[in-house]
Amino acid sequence: MENNNNGIKMLKVSSILLIIGGAIATIMGIVGLLGVGALHAIFGGDIPIGLLYAVAGFALASGVLTLIAGIVGVGACKKPEKSGTCIILGVIVVILTVIGQILNMKAGNQFDITSIIIGLLLPVVYIIGASQVKKMMLSK
16 A cells, blocks of 8 residues: 555655746746747848747646646546546657757757756656556555
8 A cells, every 4th residue: 555655645745846936937938939029020031930839849748738638647546547548648748858858969059968867867767657556556
């Protein structure tokens, strides 16, 4: 029973942190899209606007999916049958984190192993917690 509670606690805490991070990322994505529009209005055709919109749009989509993953994770703590969906959403968040790091490097920033480890830590803990909750559900 103790192991089952650890899975629920792990899923709940990581879900709440994903909600916070997803909300911040969503707001930043919206600000980014508005900023690209402002840059385009100021500088006109002198900047590659399509790429900037794509990156800001990716940030917004990634933030929204992270927020959704967190919300579903909190729900899965009370309804363990949702834990399979959490695992899928967690994998999507991991993939988006890796893509985000690649885009960051393409933008000319240096590869930062610390940043990618920290960025992947929370979604991996979320997946582990969801897996433990799913095991608990299957063992009943």
